[in-house]
Amino acid sequence: MAERLAPRRGEWIDRNRPLEFSFEGKKHTGFAGDTISSALWVSGRRLLGRSFKYHRPRGIFSFADHDVNVMVQDRSLLNIRADVTPLEEGQKLRAVNTVGGLKMDLGQLNNRLARFLPVGFYYKSFHKPAKLFPYYERLIRKAAGLGYVTPDEERRHWGKAYGFADVLVVGAGPSGLAAAAAAGEAGAKVVLVDENARPGGTLTYAEGANGGADGMLADLLRRVEASPNVEYRAETVASAHFEEHWVPLVHREDGMTKMRAGSVVVAGGAMEQPAVFRNNDMPGVMLGSAALRLIHRYAVKPFDKGVVLAANSDAYGVALDLLRAGVEVAAVVDLRQDGEESDLGGAVREAGVRVYTGHCVYEARAAKKGLGVGEAIIAPLDVQNNPIPSRAFEVGCDGISMSVGWAANAALLAQSGCRLGYSEDLHQFVPVELADGIFASGRVNGVYRAEDKVRDGERAGILAARHVGEGKAADVPAEVPRHPGPAPSHPYPVYDHPKGMAFVDLDEDVQLKDIKNSIQEGFDSIALVNRFATLGMGPSQGKHSNTNGIRIVARLMTKTVEETGTITSRPFFHPVPMGVLAGRSFHPARRTPMHRRHEERGAVFMRAGDWFRPEYYATPDRGREDAILDEVRAVRLGVGLIDVGTLGKLEVAGPNALELIERICTGKFAKLKVGMTRYALMTDEAGTITDDGVCARLSDEHFYLTATTSGVDALYREMTRWVKVWGLDAEVTNYSNAFAAMNLAGPLSREVLSSMTDLDLSEDAFPYLGVREGRVAGVPARVMRVGFVGELGYEVHVPADGGLHAWDAITEAGKAVGIRWFGVEAQRRLRLEKGHVIVGQDTDGLTNPWEANMGWAVKLDKPFFIGQRTLKILEKRGQEEEQRGGEDRRLIGQRTQDRKLAGFALVYGGEGPRPKECHLAIEDGEIIGRVTSIAYSEALGKVIGLAFLPADRAVGSCFQIRTDGGALVDAEVVKVPFYDPDNSRQKGGQREVTYQGGKA
Amino acid sequence: MKILNCPINGPRPVQEFVFGGELREMPDPDVATDAEWTDYVYNRNGAPGLRREWWYHLASGTWFVAERDTGTNDVKKTYLYGDEVEHG
């Protein structure tokens, strides 16, 4: 049973703060400062997780979030990476992805069956016979996944801030600290981040390797603290590099800072890489750096008796640190024929440790009882680096540490567009061409000795500061040569075994033989192996597997590593929670000045873009349909008031104002008199209807143009762009927000309005389609007589801040005559009775004006308007087709070239299925059209609507509409407007209404 | 995040802008053949390369021209329509 080592200088744990937690139901204690894994390891737990595919037993491996052997769940918190997640009081932890618990995991059956589940096996099976696949699939889906989600969990909100720095330094190891200090001293505003709880990097654990290093660390920290320009952020991950030095900095608790840096120093160091041999994934087999972190940061003994697999000096540092920690080092097994020549090598030998040079660990074997290492099988290597199993021997141990090489932590470099090359001296990728404003230092740059790293950091820091124009004075230290002497990395620490289980990627249980087989099947490039064998696809994104994977592919393809290439490094470096990325996720909402009144009156709102609009006003005793009919009736028989403030409203003024409108709208406006309005229709260059509204002429050079709620922003943008292109002297202003607007409609509207305005509302003074400027309820107003709903009506536009006042005043004045507020739905029905088209509902993405029966609004004989040229072509083709006698005019859905919007009424008496908008018109089993609007009209006592139908359908002809459930109902084409055909009512005539009442 | 340099408002994140498509000369509708006109209406230059594009700064309502390489997303320069003065 392992226990804590004696207190040591610089340890990260607080022995005065013990924490209770449980793992797989068993209680344990650790200290504040522990990670979950260190606390479990010190408690003697060795089996900490199960692998994804074979459910093999797993323990601490990289202990740096470069593998996901130890992924746990704490209630609703899932996929916690235990190696690097702080221990907390009361955590209730379970390993993810086990069937019936970690120890007895039934999933380990897959391990026994491993030989039956080779690379890509799921592509090769389960599909025959086809009818069985769904059954297999259910099993496979059940087996998938790691942690589980808890759907009743509430959304967690993180803040999210923008951040700005001259220089961002990623990594607070020796070179990062030096870079930050140097840049700061040069006068640059520096942000320094490191994903670890404390700064120092290798200086906080590799004691043997850099003897007396903590003196160096102390100095560097002093310098950084001394510089007011440097802000250091611990436990913060630089998660990616996006365009223009845009780097999300992610903190588990504080959320994300979207950092924009002038320049970036990447000092992320290197990630230690494993050796590949049989059972190299067994609990107790770990990277040398993992063992060191356990010892120095957490005072945890990694194992009692260990074998050190070596291919560089670091290994000997590990051996010495192990000895100091009281670990018996059974052997150092050095892959290199001539072993370690440095003093470290000597020191290890002096300590009486048996060193085997030119040997490898050929296999790890489990202890008799238990799932951890029991012995290492050691085999000599021939000169080609191949093991000689016949001469293998075994050494008893409960741990194997691997120090065979490193991979540059170059994700950010790659994402920023730096070119990386494989150094055959160092056997690692190093930057060969840096992107603009990006600098690399330390091990990522191939610089390994502590003092060299500091010098390299100084250099990068000063260059980074200069890039943003700081510290011109400071002289740049000379280039620091890449690591001299024997390479820190072995070129090919990969040892095959006939029985397999030599793992390259632990996340995905990818074995050496899987890569061989992929290539045998023709997936003979790193990209295809990556996809077929899922190499590097797992949660740690190849941090511990890509390097060996590429080497293996290169070897098998007899190419160099350089030729073989790399696996694209994609965001994110460590995965980021969706809640952190989402941050506050703003949801903008637009309200009219009358919004509060609508709420008070029980309006049921509907969204139109960001706008809230009352669909109708709910009344306690009436349902939706009745409430809407009441509103419609009020407008037809009395007076109603609707908030139309969301309408688009554009001010067009200047000498060329008229010219601009003529070119944007399809109609003619030159003869439009001051004080009058005219319908305005807009098309795009393809002749498709894009928007419509009313154009009011306030003076010769001053127009007020309304547009649809959803269309106005685009229309405004286009108009301002054309003003530039055409060089017109006109100003367009978007007043959609500045003006509140309401439509007072109904036979009694004049009576209501007259009581509160200085305008003369008499028919001659203010005729139909007139526009006047005056005061309404004391508020300066633009009033237009429009006929959209087909009654006498006044659209009143007032400055937004006076909107509520005017609304209240009109409502008050209307009380006497029973004024009623009406919503969008009632308005839709009122205009439908008039056969008016709603752009976007009765038109689609391809509708031209003729199809929408709006040919009358299109003037092809005027000089120009957007879309005119295309419409001329269409007109010409139409005539040609006419002459061809219109054969080949079969209507296909809505892709017809000669469809037209037609009014129709249902002919059924009494009850029956009611067609809905977008139900189809059917004839001889073919689609001949589509309903675009439909509603019950109380005025007419009928269900009426608009539909796209073949152009030749005459009034009185019948067709059928297929309703929900497939029943066909009969409809008859009728003339529009359905109601008040000669529009006398909106023109102020007092024609009697025939109001049918009753219901369909 | 991509930065665009608005000639009036200076460098801003690309979300402050609306993309207005390639800057294209409208053929004279009275002279152009039907084929030339429909080519103008529908056909585009989709291949990567340096292009003059319309961009619109939402908050200020500023239209301007950006010379952007659609292969690399590098913006060579930006200027107001009709004035080719460089703005970075």
Add this chain to the structure above:
Amino acid sequence: MEGAVVTRSPVHDALERLDPEWGRIGPTPAALHFGDPTGEDVLKERLALCDTSALKRLGVKGPNAHRWLEDQGIGVPEPANSWSYLPDGRGLIARLGRNEFLVEDGPEGTVTEGLGNTLNSGARGIYPVLRQDAAFALTGERAGEVMLQVCGVDFGSLDHEARPVVLTRVAVISAVVLPRVEEGTRTFRIWCSSSYGMYLWEELQEIMDEFGGGVVGLSALYGGG
């Protein structure tokens, strides 16, 4: 039945819920104080949000707007997107882009009224712009942090001597931001479309609560009241 006209701030309802001490600027009710004025002064130094929508505003644009303003005796800020104080030292004039101007009076200012009377739409190259903004002030040491939560502009890097005006996005909607120091207090003046006023007010208030700020009245900002 023409009662006295009452115009309202876009966030009038939100202010009302906090039961302020009301005053008036012209026809517009303005919240002068929320509770104890000294408390507001403390908030204002730390972090506070103030509705300034009630202040009188006038907009004018066009190629000749610049000259016209000078003819009216208004010192016009020269560079595009900059601002300066009105002669009374309380109000301000902001140049939006090159040819558009936003004039805003202090609580008791009369400049906009004077201009409004002489501004007629007929004049060549001068176009009045109806301003109907939601206008807020965000003040205090932590105001900068709040802005970093909602806006991608690096205000820290701007030269405040040059009196910059920034047309940008705040909480993903378009807005005009004027960063300045008022009597030693860090302040961001923000103008956005009135229809978004309530939305932006609520977003800013929510974030301010996290940062320990609060709402203050117009008097806290301008004194008096």
Add this chain to the structure above:
Amino acid sequence: MPYRLIKYGLSSKHPDKRMFTEPSGLKESYDAVIIGAGGHGLAAAYYLARDYGITNVAVLEKSYIGAGGTGRNTAIIRSNYLTPEGVKFYDESIRLFKDLSNDFDLNLFYSERGHFTLAHSDSSIRTMRWRAEVNKHMGVDSEYVEPEDVKAACPPIDLTCGGDAPIMGALYHPPGAIARHDAVAWGYGAGADERGVEIHQGTEVTGIDVKNDRVVGVRTNRGYVKAPRVLSAVAGWTPSITDMIGLRTPLTVRPLQACVTEPLKPFLDKIIVSGSLHVYVSQSSRGELVMGGSTDPYELNSMRSTLEFAEGLSGHMLDLFPFLSNVKILRVWAGLCDMTPDFAPIMGRTPVEGFYIDAGWGTWGFKATPVSGKTMAQTVATDREPELIHAFRLSRFENLVLTGEKGAASVGH
């Protein structure tokens, strides 16, 4: 346990032979050259060889098999389109998809999950019903459903979407499926390879030779090959190819980004799409959530990814599934979409004799892989377009007869 797996267990050596033969040199001439070894190109090669016996074919790929859209899409398959032409076409694709695993003897994991397209506004409700009606008319299983039905089929979903844009209804399409996208390309590739088609990876087309409006050959970084027939099946890279012969098209190119989360235990059975929230999501058989959004807001021919995408997508995902706050996004990537004005593809012959185009695949190319392969093979073999793709001819733009898949401008993948 399936026989195939037992075979693995019992054989000492890995029993599978190469799916793709060893790379060789280019021949001097081919009966047909297909540019692009993505799903579409390889499918066309497969059907050319299988159905028309045309095997002297080279597929030229500048990168590796399936490197483009094939390996980058989110593998959603559906046929609930808006136009009858679209519905017929994609429905045929689904029919073919279902047999592929057997044709190839390769498990594509074709998995019918059921596909919901959510409506958050009355206008999108109209579009959903419109699609449903056209689909049903064409015999495609597709129905407009109410929010309760969405909840019943997908209990974890938040119908209120955080209160902001409530779900008001949806289009339900039971046949909506997902599949292993890489395997589709591999299957077609292996099948074509088996029949003698040559697949040349790392072979970039640098020019196309045309003599009196007729294709005669193709220049590549590995030399010149004669070919009387050339099919361009390179989706997002099409404009560069068409420029080589001066062919004008309406195509513009935008990146479409996608991402996956860490593997989770299965909780999401259905494919959920929301046009207005710019989200589509399904859970793979590995347990990852595979998610995408809408194309980037401006044209770009590079596959960089952006933080804005991940931020926006996450926000919208949490509107639908608030409990996913702690779920981590593992990987973000991008593909290139060649967009058309009417959201329908461009397929068939061109003014240049012998040059055939298969493009305009925007965000909807993967689901069309089999049917585009089949119809383009027929077009190349017979120099005539099958009726199924008449609506997709390039000439429709000049003729002002668009196909209107965009409808009232609604998005979906």
